[in-house]
Amino acid sequence: MDAPSPRSKTEISGGAHATRQHDSAHKHVTGSADYIDDMPEPAGTLHGYLGLSDRAHAKITSLDLDAVRAADGVIAVLTAADVPGSNDISPSGRNDEPVLATGTVLFHGQPVFAVIAESREKARRAAKKAVFCYEDLPHVTDVRAAMDANYPLVTDPLKLERGDIEAGLAGSPRRLQGEMRIGGQDHFYLEGHIAFAIPGEDDEVTVWSSTQHPSEVQHMVAHALGTVSNAVTVQVRRMGGGFGGKETQSNQFAAIAAIAAKKLNRAVKIRPDRDDDMIITGKRHDFVVDYDVGYDDSGVIHALDASFAARCGFSSDLSGPVTDRALFHADNCYFYQDVRLVSKPMMTNTVSNTAFRGFGGPQGMLGGERIIEEIAYALGRDPLEIRKANFYGGPGRDITPYHQTVKDNIIARVVEELETSSDYQARRAGIIAFNETSPVVRRGIALTPVKFGISFTATWYNQAGALVHVYQDGSIHLNHGGTEMGQGLNTKVAQVLAEEFQVDLDTIRITATTTGKVPNTSATAASSGTDLNGMAAANAAQQIKTRLVAFAAEKFNIPEDQVAFEPNHVRVGNELMPFGDFIKLAYQERVQLSAAGFYKTPDIHWDRASGKGRPFYYFAYGAAVSEVSVDTLTGEYQVDRVDVLHDAGKSLNPALDIGQIEGAFVQGMGWLTTEELWWDDKGRLRTHAPSTYKIPLASDRPKIFNVKLADWAENREPTIRRSKAVGEPPFMLPISVLEALGMAVASIADYQVSPQLDAPATPERVLMAVERLKAMVTEAYVSGEDEADA
Amino acid sequence: MAHRTSIRFLLNDRTVELSGFAPDLTLLDWLRIDRRLTGTKEGCAEGDCGACTVLVGRLDNGILSYESVNACIRFVGSLDASHVVTVEHLNRPDGTLSAVQQAMVDNHGSQCGFCTPGIVASLHGLWLSDPEPAESDIERALQGNLCRCTGYEPIIKAAIAAAKTIPTEDNDRLVASYGATIEALTGFADGARVTVESERGTTFLPADVDDLAELYAAHPEATIVAGSTDVGLWVTKHMREIAPVIFIGHLEGLKQISLDETGVTLGAGVSYTAARGALVAAFPQLAELWDRIGGEQVRNMGTVGGNIANGSPIGDTPPPLIALNATVTLRRGAERRTLPLEAFFIEYGKQDRQPGEFVESVSVPALEDDVFFATYKISKRRDEDISALCAAFHVTLDDEGMVASARIAFGGMAGTPKRASATEAMLTGQPWNWDTIQAARTALAEDYQPLSDWRASAEYRMLSAQNLMIRFFLETCGAPARIERHPAMAEA
Structure with a gap:
């Protein structure tokens, strides 16, 4: 740090709104950032591995584990009977998710037993030696098939309704119906699930878990052990990616590791192989959207009746709130006069689907955008015109289907600026001209907007805590309830703290998230990490500052308003003291230099039964223009150019926010293009490794990729330094890629037929859509009804 | 012929002599578990995600070069006389960050950081071997590295930024120790047959090709391992027993x-x-x-x-x-x-x-003059994916423009890579025109009854195979028939 010259610096290094590297960047690039599997193991550490069912739905008539027990290096084999507490890790409280299955298995790959052995390899080899006997039961993996088979719902559905849907539809000048299928998505965090449990005295246990939700892991471990939460400490320094996949899915591994550790009184680590991780853990929900929309000749939507059915898997997990959020985002940026939206959280014999960046919002929004696209092609117009015609705005056109008023709407300005900066209109005209003379390669372009609601819809989750210590030398210890999974949360919260104390960022040490320091935390999810934990940390700092100010005023006999925190110094009257010196003095005068901060989001409420309320504190906005090329012989394509303008409010760290936007875009593009989950007729997931499940590569990223923050944006609500959440909203920007692919396909029929491209638009789906339109053109040509060129 | 019972190689700045190891011991497990070098990560254990990427240096005619490899499916037995370099050894001789590492930090190239050591290793390999990489070269170097957080944009920028620094003895440890490494590797290569016994079976490293022939004739049950990009998965995914193993990658x-x-x-x-x-x-x-x-x-x-x-x-x-x-x-x-x-x-x-x-x-x-030859791969993702189908066309025309010969082969359309004999027969003697191609498309359905699986449906395989005949025909006529990679990609 600088020498203590009072005027040497006018600004701190790394305060709020400054671009700063991720706090662990140096450690990432040198391989010295420790993930749980990198931690030194206590002597005698054992390793667990899970034994899985190989039926999609069956009664286990017998399970012979003798060969497993007898295998080399095996110390113990655990089944449901070894769970000392409750054999349940259901995060919904519906008691529908066992730690280890017993009696009936409900999906192919459900964990049934655990082997604990001297090494991971020995445990894994031993797990293969189990002999199962089953009585097969009928199974269903597909959403539509589940509906047809009258499979149950895993949780209560939601209905959002406003206006008179029957009259609205009946009175609309035009009407269309359709179905869209939307695929799921594996998180493919690079670090798979892992839990490392170290037994303590009495009923105590410490679990290192790669989790976004340490408090829930703590509660689940206690529940499964049959003890209370104060016996369990859960810690995580960082995850190698989460994306929602570690919100509830860590519970199982943590619970089993803890059970084994307590039973054997040895440290136990469980880390599944990538294939097993993908088979055992839930994913983004697949959806089937059925819609019936009434609109007019100008493309304005009058009425929308839609249902959103989801592949939830065998248990409820988070499917209730996920399918709720799908409905909350089916409107995206558009006002529906009369509307009815219903969710159908379908049970299926597949892994229980879970949180994934956007949490159902992307699927809801994609359904809404498909409807816009259908209207545009039905009217022969640019979908962008239809979008603009339906934007929220003006009196009577600002109420959502859940009866929240949209007060902070900036989408028109975002879209207008992007349309200009990307030269959208000229490029679209150029593409249409290109397509007229290009027999094989066709191009497409699309501009799609995003409006995403920020807050947990489980209102009580919107709270956070932080623990801040200032030590005698002026160094600061920061702990908060959020977890670091790469998003730079720790960096941003530390910047907030640096700004509060007016000290350089490197004064602050970020420490591992632990339930022992900040209790009752919410999942780091719903994009809320910085909003909530930044506020809690600021609150802690303010408490300490208040004490310091009172102390200084008394000590130096000056009014409190003459005590000020200035860059790396504290001004006391006319004297400027180095921060460290001031703190030392405060310590000697017995000022408490530690505080627990707290924050809860104000002004939000939600009544699920009536479907009314203000579930979201504010909305984040953005828009993207994507341009693609499609090979109409094979369905292959590439993304040629993407322009993004996104609203992160008054950004706390522009570099980190742009990183979130670029990353979310490519991840969302993967969801809509090459990432395909494929179950076979036995109910086996066959895309369970990177060899078969294809996330985007460097060479898939848009060849020109212009990402800008709306630098004029500012949160109208008093969020942390007027910033906005940025984790999830940009995930939906690549809906523009899917629609651009659709336009290239639609060129086959002169843009007169909706391409109805389902997701993911693999080369195969693109080619089949091309074929569908080619056949329609040929048919029209043969019957002489249309002169669309072939 | 000399014999040894241990292998010898360099790990970062240390000489390692190993005996008694299992023939299926992977480099990744050995690094992480035995050596506690935990910078190298396991992401997939099948050579697809690149989190485990390390550099392996070998002498080729006296020239030392480093290549990126997947430690997860590389067997320790294959490392004799090589130099294994992990991320812990990629910073500068004075301990500060390497050009690649610094550029990754400066450009925000890491988020969760789990893929980062592998990406640093891949980019370091590129940086050493290619002083002026085009964007397409960087993308190619990163085809085997998945990142789920960044969207890759900052990583590409980092690679471009790193290329502004030229590797020298002062800024790169591997360059600084070049002479000593060559000396050490030369000393290891004594032309001996290596036999390593372990509880889990025997590892053989034949002295030369004749020795391989002799060893394999004596041990026909052995698994021959060259690059281990397939056999590696037999071990990491299927836990198959592969001993005894004869490594041939060094021959x-x-x-x-x-x-x-x-x-x-x-x-x-x-x-x-x-x-x-x-x-x-x-x-x-x-x-x-x-x-x-x-x-x-x-x-x-x-x-x-x-x-x-x-x-x-x-x-x-x-x-x-x-x-x-x-x-x-x-x-x-x-x-x-x-x-x-x-x-x-x-x-x-x-x-x-x-x-x-x-x-x-x-x-x-060699191709004769006037042969039309092309090969096309269709996969769900363009790069680092297994073919849904792979096509190759080899057609010659006679002076009258009739098809004199046709050799057409497809992968992914049958149980083996297989020629399209009915289509070839149909084509031969026909004029090379649109009508013939349409007939050939129909004939292709006689040659293959492809399967449906997670890579593609039978319908898509057949339809795109038929359409590739059109692409081939159009391209022989000089007509554009496929997507050109973006101009920025055409530099290489």
């Missing part, structure tokens, strides 16, 4: 490449990376396909010989090699036989290879 005698006017001959141990220059010189049409086989790490490890010997119906090299009329030479003991490559593939899972017999080389005759 100079299997790394011979000959290129002349008659064609190209590749020893069975030539990696995809090593083969590229000669093959693309003789057959420029192979360039695009070649760069889409696996990722860079897999191309650095995997061999054309292995791609043939494993008999996969979806290997990328057999279709073009069959269309090009390649032959394969097999050897057992001192006996050799040569057969057309297409005859080697008998049916799914069965090749014409006797116990103790191994693939020694592949020969590809």
Whole structure:
């Protein structure tokens, strides 16, 4: 740090709104950032591995584990009977998710037993030696098939309704119906699930878990052990990616590791192989959207009746709130006069689907955008015109289907600026001209907007805590309830703290998230990490500052308003003291230099039964223009150019926010293009490794990729330094890629037929859509009804 | 012939002598568990995600070069006389960040950080070997590295920024120790046969190709491992027992490449990376396909010989090699036989290879003038994906413009890489025009009854195979018939 010259610096290094590297960047690039599997193991550490069912739905008539027990290096084999507490890790409280299955298995790959052995390899080899006997039961993996088979719902559905849907539809000048299928998505965090449990005295246990939700892991471990939460400490320094996949899915591994550790009184680590991780853990929900929309000749939507059915898997997990959020985002940026939206959280014999960046919002929004696209092609117009015609705005056109008023709407300005900066209109005209003379390669372009609601819809989750210590030398210890999974949360919260104390960022040490320091935390999810934990940390700092100010005023006999925190110094009257010196003095005068901060989001409420309320504190906005090329012989394509303008409010760290936007875009593009989950007729997931499940590569990223923050944006609500959440909203920007692919396909029929491209638009789906339109053109040509060129 | 019972190699700045290790011990497990070098991560254990990427340096005719490899599917037994470099050894001699590491930090190239050590290793390899990489070169170097957080944009920027620094003794440890490393590796290469016994079986490193022939004839039950890009997964995914193992990746005698006017001959141990220059010189049409086989790490490890010997119906090299009329030479003991490559593939899972017999080389005759030849790969994701189907067309016309001969081969359409004999017969003698191509598309349905799986449906496989005939025809007419990679990509 600088020498203590009072005027040497006018600004701190790394305060709020400054671009700063991720706090662990140096450690990432040198391989010295420790993930749980990198931690030194206590002597005698054992390793667990899970034994899985190989039926999609069956009664286990017998399970012979003798060969497993007898295998080399095996110390113990655990089944449901070894769970000392409750054999349940259901995060919904519906008691529908066992730690280890017993009696009936409900999906192919459900964990049934655990082997604990001297090494991971020995445990894994031993797990293969189990002999199962089953009585097969009928199974269903597909959403539509589940509906047809009258499979149950895993949780209560939601209905959002406003206006008179029957009259609205009946009175609309035009009407269309359709179905869209939307695929799921594996998180493919690079670090798979892992839990490392170290037994303590009495009923105590410490679990290192790669989790976004340490408090829930703590509660689940206690529940499964049959003890209370104060016996369990859960810690995580960082995850190698989460994306929602570690919100509830860590519970199982943590619970089993803890059970084994307590039973054997040895440290136990469980880390599944990538294939097993993908088979055992839930994913983004697949959806089937059925819609019936009434609109007019100008493309304005009058009425929308839609249902959103989801592949939830065998248990409820988070499917209730996920399918709720799908409905909350089916409107995206558009006002529906009369509307009815219903969710159908379908049970299926597949892994229980879970949180994934956007949490159902992307699927809801994609359904809404498909409807816009259908209207545009039905009217022969640019979908962008239809979008603009339906934007929220003006009196009577600002109420959502859940009866929240949209007060902070900036989408028109975002879209207008992007349309200009990307030269959208000229490029679209150029593409249409290109397509007229290009027999094989066709191009497409699309501009799609995003409006995403920020807050947990489980209102009580919107709270956070932080623990801040200032030590005698002026160094600061920061702990908060959020977890670091790469998003730079720790960096941003530390910047907030640096700004509060007016000290350089490197004064602050970020420490591992632990339930022992900040209790009752919410999942780091719903994009809320910085909003909530930044506020809690600021609150802690303010408490300490208040004490310091009172102390200084008394000590130096000056009014409190003459005590000020200035860059790396504290001004006391006319004297400027180095921060460290001031703190030392405060310590000697017995000022408490530690505080627990707290924050809860104000002004939000939600009544699920009536479907009314203000579930979201504010909305984040953005828009993207994507341009693609499609090979109409094979369905292959590439993304040629993407322009993004996104609203992160008054950004706390522009570099980190742009990183979130670029990353979310490519991840969302993967969801809509090459990432395909494929179950076979036995109910086996066959895309369970990177060899078969294809996330985007460097060479898939848009060849020109212009990402800008709306630098004029500012949160109208008093969020942390007027910033906005940025984790999830940009995930939906690549809906523009899917629609651009659709336009290239639609060129086959002169843009007169909706391409109805389902997701993911693999080369195969693109080619089949091309074929569908080619056949329609040929048919029209043969019957002489249309002169669309072939 | 000298004998040893241990292998010797360099790990970062240490010499390692190892004996008693299992033949299926992976480099990644050894680094992380035995050596506690935990910077190298396990992401998938199948050579697809690149989190485990390390550099392996080898001497080739006295020249030391470093290649990125997947530690997760690389066996320790294959490392004799090499230099293994992990992320812990990539910073500068004075301990500060390397050019690549600093550029990654400056450009925000890491988020969760789990893929980062592997990406740093891949980019370090590129930085050492290519002073002015085009964006397409960077993308190619990163084909085997998945990142789920960043969207890659900052990583590409970091690679471009790093290239502004030239590797020197002062800024790079590997360059600084170049002379000492060459000396050490030269000293390790004593031409001995290595036999390592362990509880889990025996590892053999034959002294030379003749020794391999002798060893394999004596141990026909052994697993021959060249690049381990396939056998590695037998271990990490299927936990198959593979002992005894005969490693052949080190054998100079299997790394011979000959290129002349008659064609190209590749020893069975030539990696995809090593083969590229000669093959693309003789057959420029192979360039695009070649760069889409696996990722860079897999191309650095995997061999054309292995791609043939494993008999996969979806290997990328057999279709073009069959269309090009390649032959394969097999050897057992001192006996050799040569057969057309297409005859080697008998049916799914069965090749014409006797116990103790191994693939020694592949020969590809040069293209005659006026041959139309093209090969196309269709996959769900463009790069680092396994073919849904792979097509190769080889057509010659007579003076009247009639088809004089047609050799068409597909992968992914049958249980083996297979020629389209009905289509070929239909084409022969016909005029090379649109109507003929339409008829050939119909004929293709007689040749293949493809399967549906997670890579593609039977319908898509057939339809796109038929459409590739159109692409081929259009391209022989000089008409544009596929997406051009973006101009920014055309620099390479």
